[in-house]
Amino acid sequence: MIKKIVVPVVCLFISVCFLSCEKQPLPIFGQRQVVTREENGKQVNDTVYHTIAPFTFTDQDGKTITNETFKGKVYVADFFFTSCRTICPIMKTQMLRVYQEIQNDPEVLLLSHSIDPEYDTVELLHDFAARLDVKSEKWHFATGQPKEYVFDLAQKSYFATAMEDKTEPDGFIHSGAFLLIDRLGRIRGKYDGTKEDDVDRLMKDIKQLERE
C-alpha cells in the first residue's frame, strides 16, 4: 500500500527537479508589435520589442555615456540620489554586492541614474563612487540632464517610478527597482533592490542572460 503511494510521489518529485533544471528563458518586458515585411516576395513577420530609448548622460568622470556605451552588454540600471536616506542606502548596499560579483566580468555593466542631478554633480558622484571604491568603467553614475529627462526615461523606458514629491521626506518618490537589460536594450527582469534574496535572483539571472 505504502509503495503504491511512495513510488509515484518519488517519481513526481524527481521529474519536478529535472523540470526546474531546464531553465525557462527570461521574459521580455513591455509591449511588442508584429511588423510584416517582404523578403524575396514572401511575407515575413518580425516581432519588435520594447527597448530603452536613446539617452545621453555624463558619468562620474565627466565622460558622455549613451546607449552605445552599453551596446552588446548586459547591464543593471537603477534610480537613486546620494542625499536620500530612505531606500537608496540599501539599494547601494545591494548594488555593491552585484558589483562585487561582476567586477571582473567584461560583459556586464552597472548604471545608476541620479534623479537629483542638480545636487548630484559630476564631482559629487565622482567622490561617491570613489568612496564605494568602484571603477568608473564598470559602474557608471549618470547625471548632467534635467531631472524631467531622468523621470521620463525612468517611467517610459525602464517602467520605473521616479518623480518629485515635496511631501516626501527627501522630496522624491522613486522605486527601489533594479532593471536587468539585455544586449539588445530590452528589459529582461525587474528586482527589488532593497531585498537581498531578490538581488540574489538578479545575480543568477545575469548569468543566465549572458549564456543566451
Add this chain to the structure above:
Amino acid sequence: MSNRNGTIWISGSILIFLITVFGCSSNTGKPDTSSVKFTQYVVRGEELYQKHCSNCHQKNGSGLGLVYPPLNTSDYMDKNFEKVLCLMKYGLKEEITVNGKNFVQPMPGVVTLTDLEVAEIATYIYNSWDHNRGIVDVTEASRVIKNCATADQ
C-alpha cells in the same frame, strides 16, 4: 502518528528550554546589563535602530564603504558620546574622522525622537558589536540633549 506528535513536542520543548537558558545567559557577565530595564532599552533600541539608522549604517553596524561610517568599531563613538546622542536627533553636517578615515556625507537627524528613544538607541549601539558601555539612562540622555549645540550642526 501520536508517537510522531510526541517527538515534535519533546524537541519543541527542548528548543524552547535551550533558547530560554542561552537567551538569558548572554546578558549576564557585565555589570548593570542584566536588569530588565537594560534589556527593554536594548530591545526597543534595536527596533528604533533598524527603523532609523540601519539603512545606512547597516544592521551589523558595518557602515558602507567610505560613504556611511561604521558603528561596530568606532573610535568616534568612543570619544564623542555626547555628540553621538545629539546627532541622532539633530543630524550632523561637518566632516568627521572615524578610525582614521574621513566621512563627508551629511547625516539627517530624526528630530521627532524623544529623550527616551535617544537613550534606547544609544543603549543599543553602545552595547552591541565592540561596545559594552552599559545602559544609557533617559535622565542622562535628557541632560545631554538639553546641551546639544543644534545651531552649528
